[in-house]
Amino acid sequence: DTGVSQDPRHKITKRGQNVTFRCDPISEHNRLYWYRQTLGQGPEFLTYFQNEAQLEKSRLLSDRFSAERPKGSFSTLEIQRTEQGDSAMYLCASSFNELAGGREQFFGPGTRLTVL
Amino acid sequence: AQRVTQPEKLLSVFKGAPVELKCNYSYSGSPELFWYVQYSRQRLQLLLRHISRESIKGFTADLNKGETSFHLKKPFAQEEDSAMYYCALISNFGNEKLTFGTGTRLTIIP
Numbered sequence: 001d002t003g004v005s006q007d008p009r010h011k012i013t014k015r016g017q018n019v020t021f022r023c024d025p026i027s028e029h030n031r032l033y034w035y036r037q038t039l040g041q042g043p044e045f046l047t048y049f050q051n052e053a054q055l056e057k058s059r060l061l062s063d064r065f066s067a068e069r070p071k072g073s074f075s076t077l078e079i080q081r082t083e084q085g086d087s088a089m090y091l092c093a094s095s096f097n098e099l100a101g102g103r104e105q106f107f108g109p110g111t112r113l114t115v116l
Numbered sequence: 117a118q119r120v121t122q123p124e125k126l127l128s129v130f131k132g133a134p135v136e137l138k139c140n141y142s143y144s145g146s147p148e149l150f151w152y153v154q155y156s157r158q159r160l161q162l163l164l165r166h167i168s169r170e171s172i173k174g175f176t177a178d179l180n181k182g183e184t185s186f187h188l189k190k191p192f193a194q195e196e197d198s199a200m201y202y203c204a205l206i207s208n209f210g211n212e213k214l215t216f217g218t219g220t221r222l223t224i225i226p
Contacts, residue, residue: 042202042216107160
């Protein structure tokens with residue numbers, strides 16, 4: 001499978017614990033995005049990278065959240081001191097920066113986080 | 117601020133009947149509009165985008181800037197069209213984030 005992959009697919013943790021998710025984008029894609037989706041809502045943007053540079057962060061991304069893409073390939077999203085409100089599906093997407101023709105984002109299967 | 121509104125959370129249509137999923141947006145510039153679809157137990161995937169003006173799986177969507185709408189249409193629904201559909205936009209000012217609507221769950225009744 002050459003699509004976007006995410007690991008783990010499911011994570012159950014206790015409130016106050018730290019969790020880290022990984023995303024592997026499509027290999028030739030230079031842009032990588034993180035979204036969060038809660039029940040009954042569409043995905044909400046968290047942050048995105050072009051190569052290793054983090055270019056934008058949403059106000060949804062509190063100080064407890066940090067994302068990295070150290071070598072411009074895979075990315076990690078860490079949540080420190082998890083809260084029950086962090087329970088959601090975390091989606092990763094990637095795209096190739098085209099000069100023209102549209103900016104399709106390819107999504108991974110998501111990591112479902114449950115905070116007890 | 118940009119916003120996408122999908123007024124119907126649920127839509128049921130008989131097989132063979134026409135389908136229309138509504139999408140309205142608010143944005144001061146000229147955005148790029150998309151429809152994404154998520155079939156059962158599959159990942160979110162692009163269905164179509166307004167700049168390509170294609171028909172994908174029989175679906176079309178026309179951007180109406182006057183009404184700020186991007187409704188998704190199909191003349192004859194098929195059972196395999198049952199899925200969750202999300203309308204989304206990207207601004208055209210270098211901001212690459214997708215802003216999604218809340219989605220419409222389409223169920224095709226056999």
